[in-house]
Amino acid sequence: DQQVKQNSPSLSVQEGRISILNCDYTNSMFDYFLWYKKYPAEGPTFLISISSIKDKNEDGRFTVFLNKSAKHLSLHIVPSQPGDSAVYFCVVGSGNTGKLIFGQGTTLQVKP
Amino acid sequence: EAGVAQSPRYKIIEKRQSVAFWCNPISGHATLYWYQQILGQGPKLLIQFQNNGVVDDSQLPKDRFSAERLKGVDSTLKIQPAKLEDSAVYLCASSPPGGRYNEQFFGPGTRLTVL
Numbered sequence: 686d687q688q689v690k691q692n693s694p695s696l697s698v699q700e701g702r703i704s705i706l707n708c709d710y711t712n713s714m715f716d717y718f719l720w721y722k723k724y725p726a727e728g729p730t731f732l733i734s735i736s737s738i739k740d741k742n743e744d745g746r747f748t749v750f751l752n753k754s755a756k757h758l759s760l761h762i763v764p765s766q767p768g769d770s771a772v773y774f775c776v777v778g779s780g781n782t783g784k785l786i787f788g789q790g791t792t793l794q795v796k797p
Numbered sequence: 798e799a800g801v802a803q804s805p806r807y808k809i810i811e812k813r814q815s816v817a818f819w820c821n822p823i824s825g826h827a828t829l830y831w832y833q834q835i836l837g838q839g840p841k842l843l844i845q846f847q848n849n850g851v852v853d854d855s856q857l858p859k860d861r862f863s864a865e866r867l868k869g870v871d872s873t874l875k876i877q878p879a880k881l882e883d884s885a886v887y888l889c890a891s892s893p894p895g896g897r898y899n900e901q902f903f904g905p906g907t908r909l910t911v912l
Contacts, residue, residue, distance in 0.1 A: 689839070717898045728801070728888055728903025729840065736898070774839050783828070783892075783899045784853065787839030 688712055689788040691775050697794045704762040706791050708775030711756065715777040718751060719785070720760050723772040732773070733760070765795045799823065801904035803889050809910045815877035818907045822870070822891030828852075829866055830901060831874050832888040840888055846872065876909075884911045 690709045698704045706720075717736045721729040735742040735749045735758075742749050748761045762769055775788040802821040810816050822829050827848050832840035843862065845853040848869035857864070861880070866872040876883055886908050890901040 694837075719898060719900075726905065728890070728905050730903065731900050734898045734900070778899050782853070784842060784845070785899060785901060787841070789837065789839050 687789075688786050689775055689777050691788040691791050693791050694789070695792040695794070697796065698765050700767055700795055700797050701764045704760075704765045704769065704793055704795065706760040706762075706773050706775070706793065708758040708760075708788055709756055710758065710775075710777050712777075713753070713756065714779060716780040717778050718749070718758050719776040719778065720747075720749060721774040721776055721787070723774065723790070729774055762793075765793075767795050767797050769793060770795050801889055801891055801902055803887075803904035803907055805907055806905065807908050807910075809912065810879055811912050812881055813878040815875065816879055816909060817873050817875045818887050818889075818909075820872045820874070820889030820904060822872070822889070823893075823902055825893060826891035826902070827869070827894050828892045829872050830890040830892075831864055831872070832890065834886045834888055834906070836885070843874070879909075879911045881911050884909055 688711050719734040720732040722732045723729040733744050733747050733749050750759045772790045772792050774790045776785050778785045804819050829846045831843045834840040843857045844864045846866040849866045864874045886906040888906045890903045892901045
């Protein structure tokens with residue numbers, strides 16, 4: 686059972702435009718939500734997070750939005766840069782277990 | 798601060814052979830994780846250690862996979878015997894005590910190919 690779904694395997698945007706990556710989850714008991722970024726031949730690295738009590742968190746060019754009623758999470762990158770080209774994983778976690786559950790990932794390509 | 802170290806980076810074996818992966822977490826990180834990432838999928842947790850005790854191994858195929866964390870620092874993950882479907886990247890991660898949102902720090906992974 687896929688508790689975290691990223692329905693778009695890939696996304697291509699032009700440099701300077703906005704990138705929007707989406708994620709849906711099934712369990713309303715998750716406490717926090719994260720995005721990880723992965724370059725080829727490297728491990729995933731933490732990008733940004735949001736707790737279940739907030740609906741928006743911003744960090745520079747990156748903003749994460751949480752819609753709990755829809756069980757939907759999105760990551761906005763603006764403006765997009767070629768260096769943002771990577772695989773982005775939507776990740777959910779529960780404070781009880783400390784366990785993280787990863788989505789399948791979305792490959793973002795930012796074209797110069 | 799040194800990151801999570803893993804070795805080897807790549808391994809090719811034939812089915813039914815055995816293989817072992819090694820991980821050295823970030824100094825001071827009490828929690829260590831092993832993940833399996835199959836091509837096209839996200840990382841899936843295999844086992845979680847807190848110091849040298851197992852916290853969660855519910856998704857570890859215990860008939861062929863084993864893991865240990867000696868002295869609460871380094872860890873090894875072993876597969877014996879390997880199957881074709883074990884071809885994947887094996888990621889090790891660690892997290893500090895009281896870390897924000899259980900932020901985990903990943904190593905570069907070991908890419909295993911089973912022929």
